[in-house]
Amino acid sequence: MKPLLDITDVSLSYHSLSGETPALSHISFQLMPGEFLAIVGPSGCGKSTLLNLICGLLRPEQGQILLDGTPVTSGDCRIGYMLQKDHLLEWRTIWKNIQLGLEIQGNINSASTAYANSLLKNYGLYDFKDKRPCELSGGMRQRAALIRTLVLNPTLLLLDEPFSALDYQTRLKVADDIGMIIKQEEKTAILVTHDLSEAVSLANRVIVLSERPAQIAAVVPLEFEESLTPFERRAAPQFKDYFNIIWKELNHDE
Numbered sequence: 001m002k003p004l005l006d007i008t009d010v011s012l013s014y015h016s017l018s019g020e021t022p023a024l025s026h027i028s029f030q031l032m033p034g035e036f037l038a039i040v041g042p043s044g045c046g047k048s049t050l051l052n053l054i055c056g057l058l059r060p061e062q063g064q065i066l067l068d069g070t071p072v073t074s075g076d077c078r079i080g081y082m083l084q085k086d087h088l089l090e091w092r093t094i095w096k097n098i099q100l101g102l103e104i105q106g107n108i109n110s111a112s113t114a115y116a117n118s119l120l121k122n123y124g125l126y127d128f129k130d131k132r133p134c135e136l137s138g139g140m141r142q143r144a145a146l147i148r149t150l151v152l153n154p155t156l157l158l159l160d161e162p163f164s165a166l167d168y169q170t171r172l173k174v175a176d177d178i179g180m181i182i183k184q185e186e187k188t189a190i191l192v193t194h195d196l197s198e199a200v201s202l203a204n205r206v207i208v209l210s211e212r213p214a215q216i217a218a219v220v221p222l223e224f225e226e227s228l229t230p231f232e233r234r235a236a237p238q239f240k241d242y243f244n245i246i247w248k249e250l251n252h253d254e
């Protein structure tokens, strides 16, 4: 099988009047279709920079990023991006929010409308489609944000600390929901998080980044029984072993 995403020797520095900030150094990895990869690393190490490169918002100074064999471009519609803030528009209903991307792409048709409706039904938001975002809980809003991304049928989903703004309990529940939706829709995803437990509960593989400029410090494949939900993984015996391995990799220098 060919990799969906192929990153080879990517480096990037930010340049400003006050000087150069090296952010990423010689990053290489591949992602297979259907994989759920988590990327963890210290705050400010370059995680968001890496996602911005993968989605084409930034261009690598060195190296190459191929999605399905072709370079990504700015605004590449093969990529869905989900952020910490849900960025739902308060003056639009949930339905109108979910249609926004399709509207911009000029892709509102019977197939995309049917898909949007089925996602809302399957993931418990159908009864809320005429509500405004402020009438939904934080968890429901994140689910709506994910559905807004999924209706565009992206090949690759990027999630940048999507649960960070939620309180702890909501976060566990939303991580469970989002993990389940991504699995059921058979999406390939990259989750960036500074929360090791979150990474171990959701991913098939964790990449640990070093302090800035980020380099790959370790790659940790995770093996759990297929049927476990993210929440159930937390109680599995190997959970704390994986947590400890990643913790050690992150705290190498101390």
Ligand code: ADP
Binding pocket: 014, 015, 016, 021, 023, 041, 042, 043, 044, 045, 046, 047, 048, 049, 050, 212
């Ligand atoms: P992370 O997401 O891991 O917290 P970022 O990728 O956002 O880290 O940032 C990596 C480093 O690059 C940080 O030190 C940050 O201050 C710096 N940085 C990010 N964006 C810019 C920019 N546009 N110009 C200059 N420096 C930046």
Ligand code: MG
Binding pocket: 047, 048, 049, 160
């Ligand atoms: Mg970040």
